[in-house]
Amino acid sequence: MSTGDTLDKLVVFLAKRDGIDKLVKTFQYVSKLAHWGAESSSLPELAQRAKSWETASGLSRKAFRSGRFLTRFNALRRGPPPPGDEFGALAVLANAGEMVNFFFDHFACLSRVGVLEPWLARRASYVSSFGEAVGYVFFVAMDVIMRPVCDLRALPRERRLPRDGGGGKDAEKEVRKIRMDRVMQLVATAANIADLIIAIAETDPNPFCNHAVTLGISGLASAWAGWYRSWPS
DSSP states (O other): OHHHHHHHHHHHHHEEEEEEEEHHHHHHHHHHHHHHHHHHHHHHHHHHHHHHHHHHHHHHHHHTTTTTHHOOOHHHHHHOOOTOOOHHHHHHHHHHHHHHHHHHHHHHHHHHHSSOOHHHHHHHHHHHHHHHHHHHHHHHHHHHHHHHHHHHHHHHHHHHHHHTSOHHHHHHHHHHHHHHHHHHHHHHHHHHHHHHHHHHHHHHOOOOTTSSSHHHHHHHOOOOOOHHSOOOO
């Protein structure tokens, strides 16, 4: 791939809302790891600069996601799943959790920039993270259900492929597509688990989830998974 093609794809990627969000999310968690490293090395000035970068990136992401809860609300507005559709029920619960997350993010952002009372930031952030955690629990559950389905779909096609590699172009194309679907699904699962860890750190603080390294790695895993999924093909 030429440098020009890569640049064109980067421009297309950054023109999307999700593209900008993943870029700023990368900044946010790189700076978190930098802050932890500078503090561990007794470099207070560098640690303060990294912390300021992390705070600015976090607030920028919250502001940029304004109105995003409407996407999840619209998904819920389409109506409840038909009776017996367990997958649809999981999607409703996941979207409801995400809607709560994005909605209360507005109050947390306004409080942290001084528009609303400062004490509201903590409460709004807790409710937002709780909704996020609930949503990602159901998103992960959906991923677990979907993976065996993908494997069962791919198996018959793979068995039909000739062992010498000749012919079967349509079958090969279908198998490549299914394999790519599996890769994208695994990437999505990794991102959902990483985001779930970040949400747990806010709603139920504990030494593992709240450690700077755990949060930093989880945030970068989520951001880079988003890069991979949103990158133009």
